[in-house]
Amino acid sequence: MKSLRLSFSAALLFACFFSFAQKKFATVSGKIIDENEARLSGVSIEILGQQKGIHSSDSGTFSIKAPINRAFALIFSHSGYKPVQQNFLLNEGEEEKITVRMEAGEGRLEEVIIKDSRERTEVGLIRPNPKSIINLPSPVMGVEGLLKVFVGSNNELTSQYNVRGGSYDENLIYVNDFEIFRPYLVRSGQQEGLSFINPELVKNISFYNGGFAARYGDKMSSVLDIQYNTPKKFGGSAYVSLLEQGLHLEGASKKFTYLIGMRNRSNRNLLSRQETQGSYVPSSADLQALLTYQINKKWSAELLGNLSTTKFALTPQSSQLTSSVFSPFFTANLGVDIYFDGHERDQYSTGMLGLSTTYQASKNLKLKWLASRFENDESENIDIAGAYLFGDRDFDKSSSTFGLIVNPLGAGLYQNFVRDRLNIVDYNFSHKGQWNKAAHVVQWGLGYDKTKTADKLNEWQYEDSAGYSLPYNPSLLQMNDVIKSTVSLDVNKFSGYVQDNIAFKKGKTTYTVQGGLRFNYNDLNNELLISPRAALSWKPDWKKDILFRTAIGAYDQPPFYRELRRYDGSLNTALKAQRSWQGVVGLDYNFIGFDRPLRLTTEAYYKYMTNVVPYDIDNVRIRYFGENNAKAYAAGLEMRLFGELVKDAESWVSLSFMRTRENIAGDFYTKYTIDSLGKITDSSRVEGGWFRRPTDRTITFGMFFQDYLATNKNFKVYINALYGTNLPYNIPGSVRYRNALRIEPYMRVDIGFSALLLDGEKTNRRSHSPFRNVENIWASFEVFNLIDRPNTISYLLIKDFANNTFTLPNRLTPRLINFKIVARW
Numbered sequence: 147m148k149s150l151r152l153s154f155s156a157a158l159l160f161a162c163f164f165s166f167a168q169k170k171f172a173t174v175s176g177k178i179i180d181e182n183e184a185r186l187s188g189v190s191i192e193i194l195g196q197q198k199g200i201h202s203s204d205s206g207t208f209s210i211k212a213p214i215n216r217a218f219a220l221i222f223s224h225s226g227y228k229p230v231q232q233n234f235l236l237n238e239g240e241e242e243k244i245t246v247r248m249e250a251g252e253g254r255l256e257e258v259i260i261k262d263s264r265e266r267t268e269v270g271l272i273r274p275n276p277k278s279i280i281n282l283p284s285p286v287m288g289v290e291g292l293l294k295v296f297v298g299s300n301n302e303l304t305s306q307y308n309v310r311g312g313s314y315d316e317n318l319i320y321v322n323d324f325e326i327f328r329p330y331l332v333r334s335g336q337q338e339g340l341s342f343i344n345p346e347l348v349k350n351i352s353f354y355n356g357g358f359a360a361r362y363g364d365k366m367s368s369v370l371d372i373q374y375n376t377p378k379k380f381g382g383s384a385y386v387s388l389l390e391q392g393l394h395l396e397g398a399s400k401k402f403t404y405l406i407g408m409r410n411r412s413n414r415n416l417l418s419r420q421e422t423q424g425s426y427v428p429s430s431a432d433l434q435a436l437l438t439y440q441i442n443k444k445w446s447a448e449l450l451g452n453l454s455t456t457k458f459a460l461t462p463q464s465s466q467l468t469s470s471v472f473s474p475f476f477t478a479n480l481g482v483d484i485y486f487d488g489h490e491r492d493q494y495s496t497g498m499l500g501l502s503t504t505y506q507a508s509k510n511l512k513l514k515w516l517a518s519r520f521e522n523d524e525s526e527n528i529d530i531a532g533a534y535l536f537g538d539r540d541f542d543k544s545s546s547t548f549g550l551i552v553n554p555l556g557a558g559l560y561q562n563f564v565r566d567r568l569n570i571v572d573y574n575f576s577h578k579g580q581w582n583k584a585a586h587v588v589q590w591g592l593g594y595d596k597t598k599t600a601d602k603l604n605e606w607q608y609e610d611s612a613g614y615s616l617p618y619n620p621s622l623l624q625m626n627d628v629i630k631s632t633v634s635l636d637v638n639k640f641s642g643y644v645q646d647n648i649a650f651k652k653g654k655t656t657y658t659v660q661g662g663l664r665f666n667y668n669d670l671n672n673e674l675l676i677s678p679r680a681a682l683s684w685k686p687d688w689k690k691d692i693l694f695r696t697a698i699g700a701y702d703q704p705p706f707y708r709e710l711r712r713y714d715g716s717l718n719t720a721l722k723a724q725r726s727w728q729g730v731v732g733l734d735y736n737f738i739g740f741d742r743p744l745r746l747t748t749e750a751y752y753k754y755m756t757n758v759v760p761y762d763i764d765n766v767r768i769r770y771f772g773e774n775n776a777k778a779y780a781a782g783l784e785m786r787l788f789g790e791l792v793k794d795a796e797s798w799v800s801l802s803f804m805r806t807r808e809n810i811a812g813d814f815y816t817k818y819t820i821d822s823l824g825k826i827t828d829s830s831r832v833e834g835g836w837f838r839r840p841t842d843r844t845i846t847f848g849m850f851f852q853d854y855l856a857t858n859k860n861f862k863v864y865i866n867a868l869y870g871t872n873l874p875y876n877i878p879g880s881v882r883y884r885n886a887l888r889i890e891p892y893m894r895v896d897i898g899f900s901a902l903l904l905d906g907e908k909t910n911r912r913s914h915s916p917f918r919n920v921e922n923i924w925a926s927f928e929v930f931n932l933i934d935r936p937n938t939i940s941y942l943l944i945k946d947f948a949n950n951t952f953t954l955p956n957r958l959t960p961r962l963i964n965f966k967i968v969a970r971w
Contacts, residue, residue, distance in 0.1 A: 172236035174220060175209035176244040178202050186224060186248060194219040194231070194859060195792050198741060214238045219857040222246050233857040266734045267658040267683040269357035269697040270368075270749065272296055272786070275796050279345040280385070280968060281864050282850065283898030283928045285416055285959065287390055288341045289372065291866075293353055296786065296800045297368075298846035298870045300892045301939055302930070302959060303335025303416065304766050308841045309355050310751060311780030311806030312367030313761060313768055316703060319343075321372045322436070322450055323502065323578065324518050325363065329456070329494040330708055331524045331568055334765040335939070335958075336417055337492055339430025339456030344407040346383055346394040347434065349375040355784075356751055357697035357730040360643040360662025360679045361578075361589050366701045366726050366755070374436050374450075377403045381921075387966035388415050405436040416930075419960050424462035424486065431455060432496075446504045450518075454496040462486035462530060466549075467942060467954040468539055481539035482944055482954055483551055488530035488561075495523045510582040520572045528564035536944045536952070555952075556944060558610045565604040570707065572597045587647040589662075594640055599707045601633040603715045631715035635707065639668040654687035660697075666723075668704055675702045675723055691736040698729045709759050712772030722774050726755040744789035753780040760810050762876045763840040765940050765956075771810075778839060780806035795852035795862070802846045807836040813884065837884045838874040845871045860902035867895045875941055877951075887953060893935045898928040903967075919971050926966040934961040 178186045185206025192199030193212065202208045212218060214236055222230040228251035236242060265273050274292055284291035290305035297309050306314040319326040319342070326342050352371040354362070362369045377396035384393045394407040410431045417426040432454035439447045468481040500518035507513060538553035576593035607627040645662030660681040667674045679699030686692070704723040711717055732749030758776040762769050782804035791797045813834035819827050847869040854862040870892040874885035904923040917923075938955040 171211040172214050172239065173209060173241040174212050174234060174236075174244065175241065176207070176246060178206045178208065178222060178246045178248060180227070180248055181250065186227075189222055189224045189246075189248070192221050192223075192793075194221055194856060195854065196741070212236060214240070217855075217857045219859075222248065224248060227251055231858075266693050267695065268354070268359070268660070269681050269683075269695050269730045269732065270354045272353045272355065274351055274353075274798070276345070276348040276351055278796060278850070278852070279348065281852065281862070281898065281900065281926075283864050283866050283896040283930070283964075285389065285413075285896075285930055285962075286341070287387075288345050289343045289348065289351060289370070290341055292351075292850070293370070294868065295798055295848040295850045295866065296353070297355060298802070298843060298848060298892075299868055299894075300843075300870060300873060300889070300937070301335050301766065302894060302937075303413070304338050305341040306338075306766055309368040310753065310782060311804060311839060311841050313763070313841065314766075315706070315708060315768060316365050316367035318363050318365045318369045319372070320362075320370070322374055322448065322500075323514070323516060324450060324498070324500040325520075325574065326498070327496075327520050327522060327570070327572065329496065329522055329524050330570070331492075331526050331566055332494065333526075333767040336413065336420075336426070336428065336460075337456075337458040337494075338766065339428075339458075339494065340409055340411050340432050340454060342432075342452065342454070342496070342498075343372055344392075344394070344409060344432075344434050346385075346392060347374045347405055347407050347436065349373050356728060356749075356753075357681065357699070358679075359660055359681065360645045360664040360677065360699075361591060364641065364664070364666045364675065364677070364702055364704055364723075366703045366724060366728075366753075375405055376438060377405055381971060383968065383970045385966060385968040387926075388964050389413065401440040403438045407434045408432070415964075416959050416962060419962070421467060421957055422462050422465040422484075422486075424460060424464075427457075427459035429457050444506050446506075448502045448504070450498070450500040450502075452496065452498040456492075456494045458490070458492040460490040462488075462490075462532075467956070469954045479539045479541055480537070480555075480952060480954065481551060482534050482536045482942070484532045484534045486530055486532050488528075490530060491527040493525050497521045497523075512580045514578045516574070516576045516578070518572075518574045520574075522568070522570045524566075524568045526564050526566040528562055531559060531561040533559040534944070560610065561608045563604075563606050563608075565602075567600075567602040569600045570597065585648050585650050588645070589647070590642070590644045592640075592642040595638070597635075597637045597639070597707075599633065599635040599637075601631070601635075601707070601711075603629050603631045605629040605715075629713075629715040631717070633711075633717055635670075635710075635717070635719075637668055637670045639666065639704065641666045656685040658683045666702065666704055670705070671720055671722060673704065673722055675704065675725075676700075677702050693734040694732075695734065696729075696731045699727070701726045701728055705759070708768065709770050710772060711770065713769060716772070718772040721759065721772065722757050724755060724759055724774070725757050726753050728753045739789070740791060742790055742793070744787060744791075747786045747788075748784070750783045751781065755779065758808060760808060761840065762878075775812060776808045776810040778806065778808035780804065780839075791851070792853045794859075795854065797851045798849065800846070800848040804843060804846070806839045806842045808839050809836045810834060810884075834884065840874060840876065840885060842885075843870050843873055845869075860905070862900045864898040864900070865895065866897075869893050877943075887941060889938050889940075890955075892937050893933065894937065895932040896928065896930050897932050898926055900924050900926040904969075921970045923967065923969045926964075926968070928964040928966065930962045930964060931959060932961065936960065 178189045180186055187202055187204045187206055189202040190199055191208055191210055200210055217235050219231050219233045227248040230246055230248055265271055279292055282291050285302045286305050290307060293307055297307050332338050350373040354369040358369045377398045380397040382395040390411040392409040396405045413428045414426055434452045437449045463486055465484040468479055498520045502516040505513045535551050535554055536556040537551040540547045540550055540552045542548060573596045578591040581588045643662055643664040648659045650657055662679050664677040677700040681697035683693055683695035702723045702725045705721045710721050730749055730751045735746045737744055755778040757774040758778045760771045760776045782802060784802040787799040814831050817830050817832045821827050849867040851865045872891050873889040875887035875889050876885050877883050877887060903925050904917055904920060937958040939958050940956045941953040942956055944952050
């Protein structure tokens with residue numbers, strides 16, 4: 147009920163915030179002249195932030211109704227003249243007469259972005275404006291931070307995301323048609339570095355959250371398809387913030403273009419107020435380049451390269467965790483004080499080089515060949531011991547024991563030791579083609595991947611509670627968890643697809659039909675997968691602009707290295723692909739709301755999955771069972787509202803409902819019957835049944851809103867809000883209570899303010915000015931976690947002296963401040 151009230155309140159606040167209609171008004175009138183006192187006709191006059199406006203008459207006069215009792219601005223614009231802004235504050239019925247003088251200037255057409263019809267006709271496709279990325283107030287500065295508005299999140303320290311009940315490993319990522327991989331050993335968002343995608347280089351974002359076509363690869367949840375810019379002239383940008391710094395340069399000659407980006411990031415400020423105190427030294431840097439060459443009118447070549455390295459060092463000192471606990475027997479503020487010894491040193495390096503050539507054989511035929519090499523080289527070194535005291539914490543400020551454990555329930559120590567090495571190299575050779583003929587667009591592709599994996603695991607954990615090694619055996623010292631393995635694996639994979647896109651009309655009704663077939667074969671388990679997929683959209687001859695769409699298909703996911711690895715480190719090379727059938731129905735509705743064009747999309751989906759490999763999530767680490775021993779389903783409804791609720795400032799609102807469950811074969815437990823004397827009289831075997839999956843979140847709400855001052859467009863505000871109901875958390879080794887713990891609802895609001903320090907009027911600057919070639923400079927002030935919500939990402943399990951287990955939450959980041967300056971030229 148609280149979730150429904152929150153969603154309703156957010157929607158009501160959203161509507162009230164943007165509603166500006168006034169029943170009463172004032173009037174601004176006058177004339178518009180040029181530098182020679184000549185009257186100007188056809189001048190566009192708009193109230194700043196509103197979609198509608200008027201034009202001056204043939205005699206250069208105008209009269210416009212204006213709001214009362216609040217500041218507003220009028221914008222006067224005309225081709226060949228510099229725009230003029232004038233500010234007002236008028237009372238009811240007041241009439242202001244003015245004379246506007248416009249100066250001649252360089253006429254410049256505004257940039258026009260042409261979007262194809264795929265945005266409406268293809269199921270699950272979301273195409274946000276890439277320019278919004280740099281303005282998004284989020285600790286994750288990038289495309290993934292923007293996607294979380296649509297799919298939700300439970301961790302602001304990571305670029306990972308979950309789509310429609312799937313894990314992050316079920317998502318595909320492409321940059322300029324090259325598939326992108328990421329580090330696999332990362333355990334927590336603290337260790338994560340930069341995302342592969344550099345937002346300053348992005349031209350187009352296509353995100354499919356389900357029902358995607360056969361031309362995309364073999365995963366079960368989503369596709370993120372990124373296209374980088376092709377420069378037309380010299381330019382660039384640079385930004386500096388407390389978290390990240392970046393520089394990009396671009397340029398073009400007659401046949402050659404270059405796009406180069408460099409970034410550096412440190413999360414030290416984000417981690418400085420974590421509950422675990424100590425020395426954090428995180429750092430991440432990357433260099434990317436996209437080079438293109440037009441060989442002749444028909445042939446072109448493209449080279450994409452990336453070098454990235456992330457280092458994470460931690461020397462923990464102490465940690466204080468507290469959780470309010472209520473039971474029928476007692477109420478307490480339970481806490482644990484931990485004192486550490488040791489350190490952690492991790493390093494993740496990524497290198498990628500891709501070459502593609504494109505042959506435009508004719509107007510209707512396009513052929514493309516790609517070759518790439520992608521390598522992840524990762525190492526983790528952890529040797530940390532901790533001594534803890536667990537019990538009731540004193541919160542009486544007048545007491546001499548304030549903040550201390552006053553009623554100990556448990557004590558002990560533990561040690562984590564990790565020496566892991568992982569190297570994955572993937573070689574890819576592929577071909578793609580497209581042929582247009584009348585109403586048909588035929589696409590096809592063939593691909594070969596060779597993946598080489600070398601993995602060495604050496605992990606163990608030791609736990610001691612009240613002087614006893616756990617699990618307790620008086621004659622043997624044993625570790626709580628030991629993983630040792632060495633793996634060398636080569637896998638060859640062949641894949642391909644053929645797809646036809648047909649668009650036609652029947653009367654005044656427009657139809658788009660998409661049908662395709664995809665195949666995949668790998669020599670790891672000699673499994674051949676055939677995946678048919680089909681989609682249909684139709685726009686009826688209605689007065690209202692509504693388009694309906696539906697899709698159905700098979701989405702199979704061959705195992706990659708991480709799915710093969712069991713909990714004990716052994717590899718199941720006989721593992722089969724996870725298989726799913728998915729169906730989606732939805733509509734796309736364009737309408738006028740708040741006197742502005744808006745777009746509402748709604749989709750309902752159902753996914754039925756077999757051969758599922760169950761997994762647990764701890765922070766961002768995914769640990770698989772390594773067996774095809776489950777079946778699962780996911781069903782839900784998603785609604786999204788897009789539009790310029792304030793003119794020239796695109797905003798989004800997203801609301802979704804979902805349920806996902808799994809049934810693991812062989813997950814039974816024994817139920818005992820005990821008599822009044824405490825003796826076992828009977829026992830029975832009980833199957834576990836359907837449990838919540840680790841990504842099961844009932845309600846997800848996201849909002850990104852942009853606005854600016856009514857009298858000055860150069861002062862802007864950005865709000866990024868996320869809400870998600872509770873997530874399950876697994877109790878290790880428990881069958882009866884699998885995923886029975888609950889992580890509290892995730893609530894977060896980030897807000898940013900920006901101001902234009904230097905505008906783009908280069909002609910007004912002196913020739914010797916150091917900023918004479920700078921387009922603009924913006925300064926931003928951001929507040930992360932505005933409501934200071936102590937969100938939980940996982941739990942620490944602690945045993946008391948009676949061997950009872952208690953849970954204490956591991957929290958994410960508190961409220962933090964960030965400053966940023968961005969310059970473009």
